[in-house]
Amino acid sequence: MSPAKRLRTRMAETGLVHIMAAHSPLSAILAEQAGFDGLWASGFELSALYGLADMSLISMTQHLDMLRAIAGRTTLPIVADIDTGYGNAINVIHAIDEYARAGASAVVIEDKSFPKVTSLVAGGRQELVRVEEFQGKIEAAIATRQDPDFIVIARTEALIAGLGEAEALHRAQAYAEAGADMILIHSKRKDPSEIVSFSRAWTGSVPLVIVPNAYPDLDAARVKELGNIRMMIYGNYGIRACATAMQEVFRQILADGGVQNVHKDILPVEEIFRLQKMHEVKEAEVRFLR
Incomplete structure (x- = not known):
């Protein structure tokens, strides 16, 4: 069974998978020994490891090098953080091929403009691309993947950009219609109210992913009660712990x-x-x- 298939199976069996961020083979080994279901090949953590801001300064080549090194030292499925896809839909085609070959079981692509600014920084520039443009990126990713179990996760930053729940739901629905396997909804509020409200309002056909960095009080028990969140990514705890x-x-x-x-x-x-x-x-x- 491929790592991507194992990740899908694990989600189906447990209802919720826990994905720990990694920035090196050692952090991946520690996450696997701790018992996590998968790894988040984090752009934020790799940027921090280089002493750089998370704003598209790390290249795809650098990120792929990290991913290959991690894949060589772990059996866990790897969810790759590919930011905006490194450009337009043509760049996404290239990225999907490269990340699948490097050992990724899933990718997360976000609907920000390139170069992006990390979501949680105060006063950061949060500009989103047109819905139709991002749908093209998702369609390109789906058309490019060779393994049907490879997971394409569309991340909307509508709440981060202050555009409100209605816009977030509109974008999420459009991305699901474009073929995304899951929707990552992100928030920088210090409480989980935006995430809870979005989850309750979401009637789309695909499950949700969250990254509870800003709102740590939303634990697995509460997430399972919401019913449609299938993945929790712990996005920057490894590098912060180090x-x-x-x-x-x-x-x-x-x-x-x-x-x-x-x-x-x-x-x-x-x-x-x-x-x-x-x-x-x-x-x-x-x-x-x-």
Whole structure:
């Protein structure tokens, strides 16, 4: 069974899948060992890893390199964040081919103009393309995919752009009619009221995806009660956790003038060896080095 088929099967079996953002093979390994259903190949996290703003500064080649590296170290399905599709519908055709070959089981394409600005930044430029133009991108993605289980998720930023629920519903319906398998509805409100209201108003034929970064109180139990949300993506928690830990440890080392205190609070190097599968290397050395 392909990873894309496994992702669809998992959604059908559980009603809701949990997808953790990753920006490296190590973060993917940790997410898989934690028990997540899939990975979010995050543009935001990769941008942050490079110390850059999430506004289309990272190239498709850089993102694909990350995706290939992750796919080589995990068995989990990967949902790729491809922003606006790197251009128009012709660019989307190229992107779908490349991401499928790199190991993606799904892509998320958003209806912003290129270059995009990250959704949650205060005062960010949030410009959306015409509905018809974005329908063309979705149709191009559907026509290009070779595996019918490959999932094309259309993301509308209408709520992010302040255009209201009616516009969000209109766009979501249009994208579903263009062939999208799922609709990602995004909000930057600090409470889940916009998402809950949209979910209750949604009568479309395809299920919803959410990214509960701004409204963390909306947990899985409440999401399942809404009935039509099938995927939760935890979009930036991996990179934030890494940055939190490194800030604390780095400051402590300088404050203490050494590692005598932080040494006992971080993972032992043996745990890193385990994640690197060092035991397999040692076994190969015994077997093959002569």
